[in-house]
Amino acid sequence: MTPKSASQQQSPLDVAYRYLSYRPRSEFEMRVWLERKGFGRQTIVSTLSTLKTKGLVDDLAFARFWRESRESSSPRSRAALRSELKQKGVGPEVVDEALAGVDEEAAAYRTAQKKAARLGRADRDDFRTKLSAVLRRRGFSYEVTEHTVTRLWRENVKDA
Numbered sequence: 450m451t452p453k454s455a456s457q458q459q460s461p462l463d464v465a466y467r468y469l470s471y472r473p474r475s476e477f478e479m480r481v482w483l484e485r486k487g488f489g490r491q492t493i494v495s496t497l498s499t500l501k502t503k504g505l506v507d508d509l510a511f512a513r514f515w516r517e518s519r520e521s522s523s524p525r526s527r528a529a530l531r532s533e534l535k536q537k538g539v540g541p542e543v544v545d546e547a548l549a550g551v552d553e554e555a556a557a558y559r560t561a562q563k564k565a566a567r568l569g570r571a572d573r574d575d576f577r578t579k580l581s582a583v584l585r586r587r588g589f590s591y592e593v594t595e596h597t598v599t600r601l602w603r604e605n606v607k608d609a
Contacts, residue, residue, distance in 0.1 A: 461488050461496040465505075473511045476501075477538020508539050512547030524556035529588025557589045557597040565601045576602055 461483055468474060468482050476497060483493045500506040512534050519525050525533070527548055534544045564583045568576055577598050584594040 461486075461492050462499065464488075465496055465500055469500075469505055473514045474506060475508050475511045475534075475537045475539050476506050479506050480538075508543045509547060511537070512539050512543055516547055516551065520551075520556060524560045524587065526553055526556070526588035526590065526593070527551045528590075532588070553589060553593050554596065557584055557587075557593050558600065560584060560587055560589075561597050561601050565605060568605075573602060576605070 464483065464486050465479060468479065474482070479497060479500065480493055483496060488496070497506060504510075515534060515537070516530060519530060519533075530548055530551065531544055534547070535541075539547075561580050561584055564580055565576070568579060571579070580598045580601065581594050584597060589597070
């Protein structure tokens with residue numbers, strides 16, 4: 450006997466609920482997951498419809514969740530957030546709405562503040578190089594990076 454596929458062993462809603470139990474998902478993520486689990490197109494469409502009706506799959510709510518999660522734990526630039534959400538299959542209009550009002554200066558400051566505290570009494574060049582690298586990896590522009598590094602250097606010098 451051949452092993453049963455996921456679609457023969459479990460209902461698609463059970464599989465979807467389990468996948469949603471870890472964190473909210475975009476419609477695209479859910480569709481790909483269900484495909485990987487071996488469900489057919491019609492079953493996936495029906496399952497997604499049910500999940501949307503119940504409010505469990507909502508790209509705008511997902512995008513807002515993603516933004517808030519990033520802002521609180523690992524701030525990113527608007528461009529980096531846009532790229533992440535695009536990879537998650539969220540449409541451009543939804544991304545624009547979810548990212549409206551992102552304060553890149555504040556996000557960059559929060560990110561750099563953590564690193565600056567660990568740099569201790571680094572010289573100015575080392576401080577600038579390391580802090581700039583952290584901010585660039587998170588997608589912040591040159592202007593935001595320079596402003597943030599300069600601000601933190603001034604604050605760091607005053608504390609010395």
